[in-house]
Amino acid sequence: MKVQVYPPPFAKLKDLDEDGMLILEAGATLYTVYRRLWIPLALQPLVICNVNYERVKMKTRLRDGDIISFILPLAGG
Amino acid sequence: MVDLTKSTFEEIEIPDAIYENFLSGVGLGAYILYKYIPKNAAPLGPDNILGFISGLLTGTGSFMTGRWMVVTKSPLTGGFGDANCGGNLSPSIKHCGYDGIFFKGKSKNPVFLFIDNKGPQLIDASKLWGQDTVDTEEQIRTMIPHKKSLSIATIGMAGENQSLISGISHDGGRMAARSGVGAVMGSKNLKALVLCGSRLIKSQNPEVIKTISQAYAKKVKASNLPGMATGAFLPIMGKSMVATDKAIPLDGMMSTAIMKKWGTGFGNTMNMPMGDSPVKNWKGSVLDFPFSKYRNMNPDRVQKHEIKKYHCYSCVIGCGGICDIDKVTNGRFPLTHKPEYETVAAFGALLLNKDLDTIFLVNELLNRGGMDSISAGNTIAFAMECYEKGWLSQTATGGLDLTWGNAQTIITLVEQMIAGTGFGAVLQHGVKKASEILGIATDSFAIHAGGQEPGMHDPRLDPILGIHYSCDPTPGRHTIGAGSYYTYMRLWESVTWAPKVKLGEDKKEEYEASSQVGLKSMANACIKQVLDGSGGCLFGMIGGLNHFKIFDYLNAATGWDKTADDYMSIGLRMQTLRQCFNVREGINPRDFKMNDRLSGFPPLTKGPLRGKSFSMKDMMSIHYQFMGWDRNTGIPTKQLLEELGFCDLDMEVINHG
Numbered sequence: 001m002k003v004q005v006y007p008p009p010f011a012k013l014k015d016l017d018e019d020g021m022l023i024l025e026a027g028a029t030l031y032t033v034y035r036r037l038w039i040p041l042a043l044q045p046l047v048i049c050n051v052n053y054e055r056v057k058m059k060t061r062l063r064d065g066d067i068i069s070f071i072l073p074l075a076g077g
Numbered sequence: 078m079v080d081l082t083k084s085t086f087e088e089i090e091i092p093d094a095i096y097e098n099f100l101s102g103v104g105l106g107a108y109i110l111y112k113y114i115p116k117n118a119a120p121l122g123p124d125n126i127l128g129f130i131s132g133l134l135t136g137t138g139s140f141m142t143g144r145w146m147v148v149t150k151s152p153l154t155g156g157f158g159d160a161n162c163g164g165n166l167s168p169s170i171k172h173c174g175y176d177g178i179f180f181k182g183k184s185k186n187p188v189f190l191f192i193d194n195k196g197p198q199l200i201d202a203s204k205l206w207g208q209d210t211v212d213t214e215e216q217i218r219t220m221i222p223h224k225k226s227l228s229i230a231t232i233g234m235a236g237e238n239q240s241l242i243s244g245i246s247h248d249g250g251r252m253a254a255r256s257g258v259g260a261v262m263g264s265k266n267l268k269a270l271v272l273c274g275s276r277l278i279k280s281q282n283p284e285v286i287k288t289i290s291q292a293y294a295k296k297v298k299a300s301n302l303p304g305m306a307t308g309a310f311l312p313i314m315g316k317s318m319v320a321t322d323k324a325i326p327l328d329g330m331m332s333t334a335i336m337k338k339w340g341t342g343f344g345n346t347m348n349m350p351m352g353d354s355p356v357k358n359w360k361g362s363v364l365d366f367p368f369s370k371y372r373n374m375n376p377d378r379v380q381k382h383e384i385k386k387y388h389c390y391s392c393v394i395g396c397g398g399i400c401d402i403d404k405v406t407n408g409r410f411p412l413t414h415k416p417e418y419e420t421v422a423a424f425g426a427l428l429l430n431k432d433l434d435t436i437f438l439v440n441e442l443l444n445r446g447g448m449d450s451i452s453a454g455n456t457i458a459f460a461m462e463c464y465e466k467g468w469l470s471q472t473a474t475g476g477l478d479l480t481w482g483n484a485q486t487i488i489t490l491v492e493q494m495i496a497g498t499g500f501g502a503v504l505q506h507g508v509k510k511a512s513e514i515l516g517i518a519t520d521s522f523a524i525h526a527g528g529q530e531p532g533m534h535d536p537r538l539d540p541i542l543g544i545h546y547s548c549d550p551t552p553g554r555h556t557i558g559a560g561s562y563y564t565y566m567r568l569w570e571s572v573t574w575a576p577k578v579k580l581g582e583d584k585k586e587e588y589e590a591s592s593q594v595g596l597k598s599m600a601n602a603c604i605k606q607v608l609d610g611s612g613g614c615l616f617g618m619i620g621g622l623n624h625f626k627i628f629d630y631l632n633a634a635t636g637w638d639k640t641a642d643d644y645m646s647i648g649l650r651m652q653t654l655r656q657c658f659n660v661r662e663g664i665n666p667r668d669f670k671m672n673d674r675l676s677g678f679p680p681l682t683k684g685p686l687r688g689k690s691f692s693m694k695d696m697m698s699i700h701y702q703f704m705g706w707d708r709n710t711g712i713p714t715k716q717l718l719e720e721l722g723f724c725d726l727d728m729e730v731i732n733h734g
Binding site: 006007008009010011013016017018019020048050053054055067069070071 | 295296299300301302303306317318320321323325326327328330331332334335577579580581582
């Protein structure tokens with residue numbers, strides 16, 4: 001299955017294509033995405049991540065077409 | 078159209094074709110200014126026109142579309158001037174039965190315009206002249222007791238004194254601050270605009286709009302930071318953002334969680350290690366204003382003073398707040414609007430001032446006096462550099478010690494600038510005028526673009542931001558576009574010609590005047606016009622147009638069936654009309670090039686932006702070229718004007734001869 005990932009700036013991007021798509025095995029969880037992006041679990045409290053714009057647990061199973069977004073701040077004022 | 082000289086009112090019916098070609102908001106404003114302001118009218122003379130305009134989408138049930146626009150010929154730049162603001166004035170204009178309210182002429186005595194369902198009337202404002210913006214609003218509410226709350230826009234003392242960096246205040250200190258719009262209002266002896274209508278605002282397909290709004294609101298509602306997230310993590314985020322030279326298109330929706338928690342104040346500390354916040358009149362770096370100093374601006378410290386959060390009209394994010402500042406101002410003022418990032422940066426790092434309490438006080442002084450905090454901070458930074466270089470003595474400043482970071486001097490200067498007294502009289506009209514007074518040699522560090530001081534975001538970090546500082550018909554504004562905004566918006570998902578930002582793309586490419594850069598800057602310029610024609614909020618736009626579906630909203634509200642590309646063409650037409658206005662008024666677009674320091678000449682020698690530079694001249698050329706303007710002069714070409722249908726619209730366009 002394919003999911004859309006908006007990774008944090010410090011993630012390893014090698015598993016993502018140029019559109020941010022990530023291919024996962026059936027049964028993959030959010031934890032799998034963390035692992036594939038090389039996001040240390042120690043940083044988990046600092047990293048804010050939603051699936052389809054909702055907070056979910058790490059063990060939540062993902063589905064084809066899910067959108068996984070890591071937080072970013074942006075400029076303005 | 079209100080003629081203040083004759084005290085008369087005229088209703089102008091706008092043909093549907095004008096809305097289809099220019100939308101409303103800034104587009105309608107550009108049409109009126111171009112058509113009704115005589116060529117070469119003095120910005121502070123009676124022939125200039127000042128317009129308050131609602132957005133096309135305002136009041137239709139769409140979200141993030143409640144901003145009102147002010148347009149005029151700018152006394153600061155000499156060209157097209159506009160500024161915008163949130164609050165609730167935008168729907169109030171429509172509730173009075175109008176899309177825009179325009180003023181020409183000059184009243185003999187101070188007046189304010191009051192409009193309710195019975196119609197408009199000019200009311201004597203002599204007793205309000207000299208009052209600050211907050212007191213003025215309170216007194217007007219006493220003068221016009223009304224069941225329905227009044228919507229008020231007013232100038233303070235800075236506007237009355239025709240300071241070229243004065244703005245127009247609304248809702249107790251929210252500001253449409255840029256372009257010197259307050260000075261134009263002051264020049265007309267117009268103290269305030271007071272609205273109290275209750276007419277219905279209609280749209281073509283309210284159910285469709287409701288569906289779009291519900292989907293958007295659901296995402297925003299779900300985007301929250303966990304309770305444990307504090308301001309301490311923001312500098313870490315800032316560092317991580319610049320740790321890579323690779324582009325990482327991110328999901329703008331996630332930024333709303335941060336906006337909901339802190340408002341724009343998250344940038345107070347996050348932008349410092351990135352290099353986005355200018356330091357020491359744009360010549361320093363975070364090493365000059367390190368964590369030990371900028372940590373005082375931690376938005377959590379600002380939040381400690383916040384007693385209430387608020388939303389603008391039709392906003393689902395709610396980035397605003399009211400702060401209790403009674404103690405930090407020693408009882409001088411009870412409350413202030415939560416200082417925006419721009420104000421904190423302009424009176425913090427830019428001046429090497431680490432005292433947050435000063436910023437709270439200055440914020441309220443500027444809001445009440447009606448002065449632009451971006452321009453005021455830049456101007457004081459310029460004066461401090463003059464002082465440091467020996468161009469100014471303590472005698473010349475009236476005894477003020479303009480050493481970097483001197484908080485008491487900063488407060489005194491702000492008070493003097495608003496009043497136009499003391500050394501503040503030299504600074505009250507902004508950097509360009511101050512430089513002209515203090516001598517030509519100061520020009521090299523007078524930081525402005527075409528007369529307007531830049532926002533608190535550094536083009537050496539984001540060169541496309543520099544294009545918009547230098548190429549927009551109203552220069553110097555950070556809200557037009559940037560490479561980062563482009564990435565967040567994901568415009569390529571709806572606009573066929575907008576280039577996709579690929580994951581892992583090299584960000585260094587944005588330092589070269591390439592066709593990709595030209596396309597991106599053109600896209601930024603066009604979509605921002607669509608936004609400003611709709612009354613849209615910047616934070617809706619850069620939160621991602623894949624979420625904030627402005628094109629769908631526009632079709633639903635109007636009944637049109639236009640594509641995103643069609644709307645971008647409208648944006649191009651709006652932007653081109655604004656550029657035509659400037660050319661007609663004798664402005665050489667190339668003269669709007671921002672100060673060389675901002676493009677890295679000379680380059681910084683330390684900090685995250687050390688060695689970063691780019692050719693602003695080439696960047697301007699590529700932007701002009703992609704806009705369909707002459708690559709060398711920036712003048713819209715005949716071919717483009719024909720393609721955009723200016724002749725069909727019976728517009729007297731610029732003479733290319």
